[in-house]
Amino acid sequence: MFDYMLIHRKLLLLLFIVQLGICLNFDRSAIFSGSQTVDDGITVASGVEAGFEAFELVTINGDISIADSGQLCVGQYGVSGNSIDITSGTLINNGNMFLSDWTDNTVSLTGENFYNYGTFGISSSATHITFLFSTNLVNDGNMFIWNNDAHTEFEGPESGAINNGVITFDLCPPQIPSFLGSGCIRLKYADYMSIDVSSPFNQTLNVINPFTPKLNFTGSPLPNNNIVLRGFETDYPWQFITDYYPEATDVELFSYTYNNITGILNYMAPGSTYTFDIGTGFNESTIDLGTPGMILVGPLTVKQEAPTNCPANPYDNTNGIFPCDDFFPIPSATTKIAPYYQDSITEIISYYSTIASDRLPTTVAITTYYIPSINVPPVYTTTFRYAATTFTEVISYYTAPGTYMGLTNLPFIRTTSSKLTVFPSPYATTLTTDSMTVSGVVSFYISSDISKSFTASTTSFFTETKNVTTTVTEYPMGTIYPTSWFSKLINGTSTTTYSTSIETYVVKTHS
Numbered sequence: 001m002f003d004y005m006l007i008h009r010k011l012l013l014l015l016f017i018v019q020l021g022i023c024l025n026f027d028r029s030a031i032f033s034g035s036q037t038v039d040d041g042i043t044v045a046s047g048v049e050a051g052f053e054a055f056e057l058v059t060i061n062g063d064i065s066i067a068d069s070g071q072l073c074v075g076q077y078g079v080s081g082n083s084i085d086i087t088s089g090t091l092i093n094n095g096n097m098f099l100s101d102w103t104d105n106t107v108s109l110t111g112e113n114f115y116n117y118g119t120f121g122i123s124s125s126a127t128h129i130t131f132l133f134s135t136n137l138v139n140d141g142n143m144f145i146w147n148n149d150a151h152t153e154f155e156g157p158e159s160g161a162i163n164n165g166v167i168t169f170d171l172c173p174p175q176i177p178s179f180l181g182s183g184c185i186r187l188k189y190a191d192y193m194s195i196d197v198s199s200p201f202n203q204t205l206n207v208i209n210p211f212t213p214k215l216n217f218t219g220s221p222l223p224n225n226n227i228v229l230r231g232f233e234t235d236y237p238w239q240f241i242t243d244y245y246p247e248a249t250d251v252e253l254f255s256y257t258y259n260n261i262t263g264i265l266n267y268m269a270p271g272s273t274y275t276f277d278i279g280t281g282f283n284e285s286t287i288d289l290g291t292p293g294m295i296l297v298g299p300l301t302v303k304q305e306a307p308t309n310c311p312a313n314p315y316d317n318t319n320g321i322f323p324c325d326d327f328f329p330i331p332s333a334t335t336k337i338a339p340y341y342q343d344s345i346t347e348i349i350s351y352y353s354t355i356a357s358d359r360l361p362t363t364v365a366i367t368t369y370y371i372p373s374i375n376v377p378p379v380y381t382t383t384f385r386y387a388a389t390t391f392t393e394v395i396s397y398y399t400a401p402g403t404y405m406g407l408t409n410l411p412f413i414r415t416t417s418s419k420l421t422v423f424p425s426p427y428a429t430t431l432t433t434d435s436m437t438v439s440g441v442v443s444f445y446i447s448s449d450i451s452k453s454f455t456a457s458t459t460s461f462f463t464e465t466k467n468v469t470t471t472v473t474e475y476p477m478g479t480i481y482p483t484s485w486f487s488k489l490i491n492g493t494s495t496t497t498y499s500t501s502i503e504t505y506v507v508k509t510h511s
């Protein structure tokens with residue numbers, strides 16, 4: 001009886017955007033789900049959130065450009081993705097760029113030119129992070145490289161990377177490249193980390209305790225290097241290592257000077273002098289050169305403040321603050337039920353992701369209706385009497401389209417009724433008018449106007465009884481010259497009135 005189903009489908013969200021660029025342009029926020037390969041670079045427009053999630057491998061080749069307040073996320077903090085492989089000729093980040101991989105795979109970001117003016121981050125438990133730019137590596141913003149597993153390869157151009165902003169290494173890489181610029185490198189949770197000071201090095205290294213890294217300064221130190229070391233605490237000594245001296249050298253051949261006004265420590269090894277700006281406040285008797293090549297600086301009585309060029313990055317919090325968890329989920333289906341005759345209509349709106357003409361994923365909503373068929377009742381008749389008349393009413397049903405629940409052509413039951421009169425029999429009548437009696441037949445018929453049909457009657461006078469009586473008011477002067485006349489029919493009696501300027505004549509014709 002309620003035989004289902006009529007299914008209507010509607011595509012609510014179809015985007016047709018003209019594709020002009022040659023690369024993947026995120027001109028609107030969109031998140032790709034699953035493994036992807038992009039071979040022609042990426043742009044992210046201002047204010048746009050672009051992302052890749054739930055993949056095994058995302059490969060991006062080509063230039064990457066992220067506008068101010070744009071955001072590109074590849075992977076999510078703490079969510080097991082797999083590998084990320086990005087090879088970019090030139091990568092310019094004016095907004096936010098975050099790479100995250102949370103399994104024992106690899107994150108690789110390599111290319112020629114890297115410019116970060118915004119916030120850049122890698123968070124990973126990967127067995128290997130490769131960050132390698134061969135021509136320019138410039139940071140004027142905030143960068144953090146957080147590798148839970150310490151296996152980070154971070155390399156810049158031979159001429160030196162330039163950092164005027166802040167770079168945080170959390171679990172430091174085994175080695176950092178030559179760095180110039182007025183910025184700061186914040187070091188968290190490191191063991192040994194080597195820095196080649198035979199290349200130009202001009203940078204603040206700020207250690208975030210409690211674990212002080214063992215810094216290993218390698219190569220023949222250039223005299224103009226400016227190595228600023230900060231982050232000394234009151235409860236930990238700090239050890240740093242130099243390795244550029246002949247092997248098996250006598251401890252007595254190493255010496256230092258410390259200027260407690262400038263905070264400069266000079267360390268003299270056979271054949272080389274290392275200069276470190278360690279800051280003021282150290283008790284010289286706690287500086288220990290007991291092992292060749294090794295300097296141990298004792299704790300301070302007052303903890304060093306972080307230098308002004310070393311502010312904390314709001315995104316490098318290891319407790320999990322990472323801005324890429326703001327992904328748009330596909331909404332779950334919604335169901336709406338509304339009554340419809342003997343049954344009900346069910347509307348289900350479900351969503352899925354598809355790729356639109358602008359190459360970006362979009363969420364499409366499908367609306368499905370389950371509409372029961374309806375029973376149209378059969379025609380029926382009923383009779384009733386009113387004012388001595390018997391009426392027959394015929395009630396019939398039909399369907400007409402109506403709008404309901406967003407459906408414009410849903411059938412609705414409509415009624416039509418027509419009254420049929422059982423006519424009284426015609427009857428004869430007489431009437432008297434102007435003292436004359438005429439006979440006629442009254443009969444009934446169906447008539448209608450624009451609003452309804454009704455029973456009308458008509459009276460036919462018998463022509464055979466037609467009789468004419470002419471009443472003439474004597475005309476005193478002979479011929480009449482009527483100036484007007486007026487004629488009317490009253491129940492079959494025709495009256496014509498002639499008027500002259502003098503008097504009126506009435507000619508009455510009976511029919």
Ligand SMILES: *[C@@H]1O[C@H](CO)[C@@H](O)[C@H](O)[C@H]1NC(C)=O
Pocket residue numbers: 180181182183202203226
């Ligand atoms: C070296 O560092 C100082 C202090 O941060 C800065 O003022 C200067 O510009 C830097 N020079 C170079 C060549 O990086």
Ligand SMILES: *[C@@H]1O[C@H](CO)[C@@H](O)[C@H](O)[C@H]1NC(C)=O
Pocket residue numbers: 192194216217218241243
């Ligand atoms: C310091 O670095 C050099 C060069 O990488 C390495 O040979 C040496 O073993 C390192 N020293 C320590 C104590 O790690």
Ligand SMILES: *[C@@H]1O[C@H](CO)[C@@H](O)[C@H](O)[C@H]1NC(C)=O
Pocket residue numbers: 260282283284
């Ligand atoms: C600073 O150095 C000078 C010269 O070596 C020395 O006389 C002075 O005691 C030192 N001050 C402190 C607080 O160590």
Ligand SMILES: *[C@@H]1O[C@H](CO)[C@@H](O)[C@H](O)[C@H]1NC(C)=O
Pocket residue numbers: 283284285286
């Ligand atoms: C420096 O350290 C030595 C040895 O620990 C101590 O005897 C001396 O009082 C300290 N000097 C200052 C100025 O704190």
Ligand SMILES: *[C@@H]1O[C@H](CO)[C@@H](O)[C@H](O)[C@H]1NC(C)=O
Pocket residue numbers: 464465466467468
């Ligand atoms: C017309 O009326 C006159 C007078 O009343 C009557 O004599 C005559 O029979 C009538 N003619 C007809 C056809 O009824």
Ligand SMILES: *[C@@H]1O[C@H](CO)[C@@H](O)[C@H](O)[C@H]1NC(C)=O
Pocket residue numbers: 429431459490491
């Ligand atoms: C004759 O005319 C009168 C007055 O106009 C009206 O009341 C009456 O119903 C009419 N008779 C018929 C049979 O039409």
